[in-house]
Amino acid sequence: MANRLCRESKEQLVRDMFSRIAPVYDIVNRLMSWGQDMRWRRVAVNLACPEQGRVLDVATGTGDLALELARHTNSVVGLDFCPEMIKLGRLKAGRKKMAGQIDFILGDALTLPFESDSFDCALNGFVLRNVSDVNLFLSELRRVVKPGGRVICLELVKPQHGAIGALYRFYLCRIVPLLGRWVSGDKKAYRYLPDSVNNFVNIAEFQNTMKRIGFHRVDYRSLSRGTVAVHIGVK
Numbered sequence: 226m227a228n229r230l231c232r233e234s235k236e237q238l239v240r241d242m243f244s245r246i247a248p249v250y251d252i253v254n255r256l257m258s259w260g261q262d263m264r265w266r267r268v269a270v271n272l273a274c275p276e277q278g279r280v281l282d283v284a285t286g287t288g289d290l291a292l293e294l295a296r297h298t299n300s301v302v303g304l305d306f307c308p309e310m311i312k313l314g315r316l317k318a319g320r321k322k323m324a325g326q327i328d329f330i331l332g333d334a335l336t337l338p339f340e341s342d343s344f345d346c347a348l349n350g351f352v353l354r355n356v357s358d359v360n361l362f363l364s365e366l367r368r369v370v371k372p373g374g375r376v377i378c379l380e381l382v383k384p385q386h387g388a389i390g391a392l393y394r395f396y397l398c399r400i401v402p403l404l405g406r407w408v409s410g411d412k413k414a415y416r417y418l419p420d421s422v423n424n425f426v427n428i429a430e431f432q433n434t435m436k437r438i439g440f441h442r443v444d445y446r447s448l449s450r451g452t453v454a455v456h457i458g459v460k
């Protein structure tokens with residue numbers, strides 16, 4: 226009971242936050258990442274090898290990962306539980322003449338409304354820290370991909386020790402909240418971002434979680450001097 230309440234309150238908090246920042250979400254991403262976030266998504270998509278398959282982008286937000294996938298395959302499903310984010314994704318796909326390739330669906334990543342073994346691969350970007358139950362999230366991803374299919378998770382990495390780690394920590398914890406607040410006018414949302422990165426598990430722990438859930442050939446690719454990781458697992 227207490228767990229369920231905790232889970233529901235985190236989901237509510239996350240959904241409310243993304244509905245508030247939806248209009249500025251893309252621009253803050255570009256600014257915060259110094260224009261690198263689209264490159265990170267391209268790497269994730271290339272590792273998924275989605276050619277000609279049916280592909281799922283879970284927690285698609287404003288659809289940037291789904292749009293990148295749609296350059297490789299005609300059958301992309303983008304799911305998110307925040308109507309404001311998904312609405313912007315649909316508009317963007319329309320503007321880019323890709324609306325016919327992406328099916329945007331409102332739904333919960335923890336109870337995916339799809340049959341088992343129904344996707345060739347599944348991806349997600351920057352959502353691991355936001356879900357209330359990572360084990361359930363990964364189990365659902367594993368359930369809906371076909372045997373042999375890949376699951377790819379793109380995520381920010383918790384700052385490590387050393388000079389790069391210290392610089393990254395300073396940028397993430399001091400500069401990002403100021404930048405986010407300045408552009409969005411939202412005090413809480415971009416304070417939540419560094420907190421969620423710092424509270425998330427490290428790469429080795431996440432890989433162990435993937436293995437425990439039943440993924441094979443678990444691996445990762447490190448990007449932007451170890452500040453971002455693309456995790457890979459095969460069903």
Ligand SMILES: C[S@@+](CC[C@H](N)C(=O)[O-])C[C@H]1O[C@@H](n2cnc3c(N)ncnc32)[C@H](O)[C@@H]1O
Nearest residue numbers: 243284285286305306307310333334350351355
């Ligand atoms: C940081 S954004 C990432 C959006 C997108 N993947 C990208 O690459 O920009 C996180 C997204 O996860 C969504 N989200 C968080 N928890 C979710 C859940 N349980 N089910 C569906 N969507 C969820 C939020 O609504 C938000 O759009």
